[in-house]
Amino acid sequence: MPKKRDAKKIVYESEKEMPQMPMSQGSMLWNKTGKWRNIRPEIDLEKCNQCGICWKFCPDMSIVIENEFPAVDYDFCKGCGICAEECPTKCIVMVEERK
Amino acid sequence: MKKVIMGNHALSYGAMLSRSQVISAYPITPQTQVVELLSEMCADGTLKAKFIKVESEHSAMASCIGASIAGARTFTATSAQGLALMHEMLHWASGGRLPIVMGNINRAMAPGWSIWTDQNDSLSQRDTGWMQFYCSSNQEVLDTTIQAFKIAETVGIPAMVVLDAFALSHTYEVVDIPDQGKVDAYLPPYKPYARLTPDAPCAFDGLTGPEHYFELRYKLQKDMEKVPALFDKTSKEFEEIFGRRLEAVEPYLCDDAEIVLVTSGTAGYTARVAVDEMRKEGIKVGNLRIRMFRPFPFDAVRRLLSKTPKIAVMDRNISYGYHGIFCQEVKSALNGSGSKAPVFGFIAGLGGRDITVGSFREVVDITRRQDKPAEEINWIGVKK
Numbered sequence: 001m002p003k004k005r006d007a008k009k010i011v012y013e014s015e016k017e018m019p020q021m022p023m024s025q026g027s028m029l030w031n032k033t034g035k036w037r038n039i040r041p042e043i044d045l046e047k048c049n050q051c052g053i054c055w056k057f058c059p060d061m062s063i064v065i066e067n068e069f070p071a072v073d074y075d076f077c078k079g080c081g082i083c084a085e086e087c088p089t090k091c092i093v094m095v096e097e098r099k
Numbered sequence: 100m101k102k103v104i105m106g107n108h109a110l111s112y113g114a115m116l117s118r119s120q121v122i123s124a125y126p127i128t129p130q131t132q133v134v135e136l137l138s139e140m141c142a143d144g145t146l147k148a149k150f151i152k153v154e155s156e157h158s159a160m161a162s163c164i165g166a167s168i169a170g171a172r173t174f175t176a177t178s179a180q181g182l183a184l185m186h187e188m189l190h191w192a193s194g195g196r197l198p199i200v201m202g203n204i205n206r207a208m209a210p211g212w213s214i215w216t217d218q219n220d221s222l223s224q225r226d227t228g229w230m231q232f233y234c235s236s237n238q239e240v241l242d243t244t245i246q247a248f249k250i251a252e253t254v255g256i257p258a259m260v261v262l263d264a265f266a267l268s269h270t271y272e273v274v275d276i277p278d279q280g281k282v283d284a285y286l287p288p289y290k291p292y293a294r295l296t297p298d299a300p301c302a303f304d305g306l307t308g309p310e311h312y313f314e315l316r317y318k319l320q321k322d323m324e325k326v327p328a329l330f331d332k333t334s335k336e337f338e339e340i341f342g343r344r345l346e347a348v349e350p351y352l353c354d355d356a357e358i359v360l361v362t363s364g365t366a367g368y369t370a371r372v373a374v375d376e377m378r379k380e381g382i383k384v385g386n387l388r389i390r391m392f393r394p395f396p397f398d399a400v401r402r403l404l405s406k407t408p409k410i411a412v413m414d415r416n417i418s419y420g421y422h423g424i425f426c427q428e429v430k431s432a433l434n435g436s437g438s439k440a441p442v443f444g445f446i447a448g449l450g451g452r453d454i455t456v457g458s459f460r461e462v463v464d465i466t467r468r469q470d471k472p473a474e475e476i477n478w479i480g481v482k483k
Contacts, residue, residue, distance in 0.1 A: 020196045022315055
């Protein structure tokens with residue numbers, strides 16, 4: 001897997017350099033989809049039982065496990081709220097973004 | 100080996116001899132026998148291909164697209180409503196640059212519900228980025244299927260082999276079915292430009308922003324423009340191996356003709372009989388049969404019609420609110436070419452009404468009587 005910090009958007013200067021068909025040429029990690037978010041998940045680790053359900057359900061792989069506890073990768077989390085919905089201990093709450 | 104077979108089976112044999120690796124189709128009258136025979140060939144091992152049964156034509160084309168991205172030579176066949184249901188997927192196939200070959204049996208679009216022939220189904224798919232080849236005999240169907248794979252795989256563009264419902268699909272003719280060895284010599288195994296493989300993981304047909312989409316479309320058109328020359332080249336190679344010549348545009352007694360009848364599909368051979376009859380009576384007519392509709396062979400059409408005093412286009416189709424579709428293409432090709440010939444537009448045979456030698460005599464009568472077309476559309480055989 002390429003590192004997030006190394007990911008670069010590829011822009012071709014000429015059609016001659018481009019492949020015949022639309023096909024991936026590299027990582028999409030440059031595309032920080034977190035900026036689409038209106039509401040953000042916040043995790044209260046005091047209530048977390050480390051079940052990993054949020055990690056399993058996140059459709060964008062934006063829950064990462066750090067030191068055996070879940071954490072949100074806000075660069076990519078779009079704020080869909082599935083983690084909060086599925087959390088059995090309700091330790092994840094969705095908070096409105098104020099930017 | 101010569102065999103008496105129906106037009107639909109000529110398509111099946113073409114797909115078999117081309118060593119199709121994946122076939123996915125949904126049965127529809129009048130196409131059914133095409134895939135019926137192929138499914139039997141897959142079942143008894145005559146053809147080593149995967150036959151995928153699906154619940155609709157949309158899914159048939161979707162599975163062909165998946166198979167083609169995975170690098171398989173892929174074939175399907177459909178007709179009318181089935182083709183219309185595939186419409187979205189046709190864009191995915193051409194935009195994804197997948198050389199899928201599809202047989203389409205020209206059947207009139209419902210309603211009124213019809214199983215009989217006209218060309219509005221395939222011509223409605225004109226702008227999907229597929230090549231279209233119209234056939235007039237069962238031999239041509241078989242030969243064109245093999246050639247279509249060769250052209251499609253060279254440029255990475257899908258191709259439709261088109262034949263009239265019943266007039267060709269269910270008509271039995273003698274067909275020379277070539278040896279597998281000869282077909283293998285003509286058509287090498289498919290080497291995809293890129294394919295879906297765990298060895299080089301890659302996603303296809305994903306989000307493409309305004310910074311790249313335009314160039315991909317430019318490339319599709321540029322490769323389409325290579326097809327007329329490629330058609331001639333692959334036809335020469337075909338003739339060397341099989342002894343039969345395939346033309347993108349086929350002229351018949353056009354050189355000294357005062358009127359050239361422009362046709363496509365089976366009506367072309369009827370026109371020839373009419374030409375022969377009228378020539379005996381001293382009426383100088385000729386026939387130009389357009390076999391390749393997309394890309395449109397405008398150079399050949401311009402060249403072959405450059406000296407023709409009057410042109411009569413017979414369409415078994417209509418663009419409602421304008422006129423026959425081949426007629427508008429011929430007019431557009433001649434625009435700016437220096438030809439001053441009036442182009443007379445005729446519409447006949449919609450929904451499978453017969454186009455006969457008499458129909459062409461009527462066309463010639465009208466064209467001879469008028470210096471310029473009095474009507475945008477001359478209707479042949481409508482009960483007015």
